[in-house]
Amino acid sequence: MDFLDTPQEAAFRAECRAWLEAHATPRERSAGTVLSILETGLDDPGELERARAWQAMAADEGWACVSWPREYGGRGVGLTEQIIWGHEASRFEIPDHVFRIGTMLGGPTIIVHGTPEQKARWLPPLLRGEEIWCQLFSEPGAGSDLAALSTRAERDGDEWVVNGQKVWSSGAHYSKRGMLLARTDPDVPKHKGITYFVLDMEAPGVEIRPLRQMTGGAHFNEVFLNDVRIPDADRVGDPEDGWRVSQTTLLSERGSLGEMLGELGMVEALIALAREATAGGRPGADDPLVRQELARLFTESAVLRYIGFRIVTAFSHGRLPGAEASVAKLAMAKLLSHATALGVRLGGPAALSGPDPWRTAFLAAPSLHIAGGSDQIQRNIIGERVLGLPKEPSSDDRQISFRELAARAATART
Ligand SMILES: Cc1cc2nc3c(=O)[nH]c(=O)nc-3n(C[C@H](O)[C@H](O)[C@H](O)COP(=O)(O)OP(=O)(O)OC[C@H]3O[C@@H](n4cnc5c(N)ncnc54)[C@H](O)[C@@H]3O)c2cc1C
CATH class of the missing domain: 2.40.110.10 (Butyryl-CoA Dehydrogenase, subunit A, domain 2)
Known part of the structure; x- marks a missing residue:
């Protein structure tokens, strides 16, 4: 496992950081940081205009889609650098989440499999945030x-x-x-x-x-x-x-691991909340059970960071992470569920009764156990590839036609 960037990676990290510091606002460490990776939608109509303005500016500067080849407006960097970018960007407020399905999954698919005419028609409006996918x-x-x-x-x-x-x-x-x-x-x-x-x-x-x-x-x-x-x-x-x-679309999802493994500052936000709870006379930073839970979350976050190093190491050695990505996905979902539950607990009744970012994050957290491959599917992968358990019982559904398969399923249902 490599803990340190190579000199080239360090130079790219410094370049990302310098650009972000010049153009983006540092992210406040709060429930909002957790929500930003759980929620993908637009609630406020003004958000779309702000998002489009950001995306057009980033496209003009060549930072809208770092992994896209230069000829399509990207920086032509590899997956390791894309993760480095995501990691650095996670410290800043970047309103580009509505574009990510297109820029991180759609664009790379068209770049690999699209015709020249499709690339010319679809990529520029996608890069600039004019068309959402x-x-x-x-x-x-x-x-x-x-x-x-x-x-x-x-x-x-x-x-x-x-x-x-x-x-x-x-x-x-x-x-x-x-x-x-x-x-x-x-x-x-x-x-x-x-x-x-x-x-x-x-x-x-x-x-x-x-x-x-x-x-x-x-x-x-x-x-x-x-x-x-x-x-x-x-x-x-x-x-x-x-x-x-x-498969190009689905593999491209791994490039988004950078932000997932980035600096969410979640534990720091919870520590601040625990102090506020104490000041408000509720069980908080002085409560042994809260302290124990904070220590557990701190440890789980550190473990996740090390899993992140394994993933980046795999990419930089030209290998696609397999089971490491499943472990990271599973651990991330578990961590977010525990952290948001603690956030709601520390906020007390007010966090449950009114609009509160920790409450929203708590209610959004279960989605991460399903999206991008459910917990059970990740466990199957870990069971087979890490623990060496027997594969799931094989079926002949890769041999017979879809029509026959659908007919069998219909018969089984009746
Ligand atoms: C927040 C969110 C956003 C999403 N966005 C999109 C999107 O934009 N576009 C899109 O196309 N899809 C999207 N999805 C769908 C997502 O990819 C699917 O929900 C996911 O693949 C699981 O499929 P399913 O919901 O049909 O559950 P199923 O596959 O029906 O699974 C039901 C249950 O059975 C378990 N299960 C299934 N197979 C096995 C097995 N072999 N072994 C053990 N357990 C098993 C599952 O873990 C689960 O608990 C999104 C999902 C979420 C939660």
Whole structure:
């Protein structure tokens, strides 16, 4: 494990820090820092304008998407540097979260698999925050087992006609484009009959219904697709090669680890809250149970930081982190749940009864146990790759056609 940056990485870190110090406001250490990685939506309409102004300025300066090649407006850096950027950026207020699905997942996918015409059409407005993207992968019957998706796309001349339903689609209600996976050949095994499209979210037949969360926000949606026509020019990659294309999208999510493992300052914020609680006459910094919990969170944060070093080490040795990423994801979700529960406890009844960032963070924390691969899926990976436990019982669902699989599932349900 490498704890220190290489001289090149240190130089890049210094460059990031200098630019951020000159252009961004340092982040206050509070529940808001926790919320910033849990919440992806827009609650205040003025937020979008501020976000767009930031993104256009960062694009002009070449800092909007550091990992994109220079020819598309990025800095052409590798994943290690992208993590370094995320780590440094986590100390600042950067209102770019609504663009991240597009800039961190969509852009890299188009850069690898898009045609020159698609790159010219989609990348500039994406980079500058003029067009927001969302991810239309999950469906009511396809999440952990994404390849089970059943949204259909049928060829009709120069167009495809799409019918089906997506769910959990973060930010779909303010997005211009959606990365869409649809089944184009049901007569081959489930991973092989999928095609990747970029959908114009304003096309006729796209119906977006926001879902209200327990935080009070409405950041994800159900998206219904009824005879939606997509030009063939908006297909990414070959027909039936969508699973391979989607792996670029999913792997790109790892670049966002930097911020997750960054300096959230969460324990410091909780210590300040514990002192306030004591001053307000509630159990706080002088309470042995609170002190014990703070010490546990401090330790868990330190462990997570070391896992982060392992991940960056893997990237800088040209290796994709496997089980390390699963351990980090699992540990992060657990840490946030414990920390936000303590935040609510320290805030006392007022934190529960009125609008309070710790309460919102507490109610948002369960989502991290599901998003980006659930806890159980991460445990399966750790069980197999770290503990050497036997693989899940194998099934023949990679051999038989999707049509046959769907028929068997329907029979099993009756
Ligand atoms: C905050 C948030 C934002 C999201 N944003 C998007 C988005 O923008 N676009 C998008 O496409 N999707 C999005 N998702 C969806 C996310 O990818 C899925 O929720 C996730 O993959 C889990 O799928 P599922 O909800 O269908 O649960 P399922 O896969 O149905 O799982 C149900 C339960 O069974 C368990 N389980 C499933 N398979 C196994 C197994 N093999 N072994 C053990 N346990 C198992 C799971 O852990 C879970 O507890 C988002 C989710 C969240 C929470």
